[in-house]
Amino acid sequence: MQIPHLAAFRFFEAAAQTGSFVKAAEQLHVTHGAVSRQIRQLEEALGVELFDRRNRAVFLNAAGRTLHAVTSSMFEQLEDVVRRLESRRDDMLVVSCEPTLAMKWLIPRLSAFHQTQPDINLHLMAAGGPIDFARTGVDLALRRNDFQWSSEVYAEKICDEWMGPVSRARHTPKGGLKNTTLLHSSSRPKAWATWSRNAGMSIDRSARVDYEHFYLCMQAAMSGLGIALASFLMVQDELKNGQLHAPYGFIHDGSSYFLLSPEPFGKPEDKRERFRQWLVTEVSSCLGPHHDA
Secondary structure, eight states, rough: OOOOOOHHHHHHHHHHHHHHHHHHHHHHHHHHHHHHHHHHHHHHHHHHHHHHETTEEEEEOHHHHHHHHHHHHHHHHHHHHHHHHHHOOTTEEEEEOHHIIIIIIIIHHHHHHHHTTTTTTEEEEOOOSSHHHHHHOOOEEEEEESOOOOOOOOOEEEEEEEEEBBBBBBBBTTTTTTTEEEEEEETTTTTTHHHHHHHHHHOOOOOEEESSSHHHHHHHHHTSOOOOEEHHHHHHHHHHHHOOOOOOOOOEEEEEEEEEEEEEOOOOOOOHHHHHHHHHHHHHHHHHGGOOO
């Protein structure tokens, strides 16, 4: 069965709300005959009558009430989405960022962005992995390239990922990482294995504690619960203030961060391009000699 045109349901909804074809016509700015025809065509398409017609008055019958329960909710949701879309201002920029990177690096630096770009109203969303720009309404997404994005997505490399063990202890563990407690994250299950291979350091005799998210590992490390593997971007503030220490430094783990966009980056005055330029400058300043965009 082919679903009738949306307009027919709009006419039905107006008549159901007002209890009158005449009032529905006034509400929709059409003739009484147009409402009557649309509803009759809808009834013929569905194979059931939706109204009881009595002395120029109309009343929803059982079938009509069943349909109205759906259409009323449907049009409320549609109107809500339209209002939200209409309320989006030209100065709004919606950016999606991986949660730990957003929490530990981007958010603490947004005040600097607002100072340099006061006319851009930046709205931050925390999310990782693939993103549907059309469905989410996101303008830009900052992601690590641990998944394959669509060829229709425009991607600008921002920087490489630098990883290293961090802990609350100031001293380098004797015997390397053997007989220590390593904090693992479910969101990056291969992180320690990759670091061990790239650094040429064994982690075979270490104890293991698992956490659901990357930022929980870093918090646990600051609490003295073990050694976490962290991104340099995400712990540089803690390294500066002495909350964490990196006994073996940081090495490039083979992955990188990219800024993804559903359309090409535009002219210098375009809000997407202005955010990209600020991001590249800020990352370069933070990473220093580690930076390699």
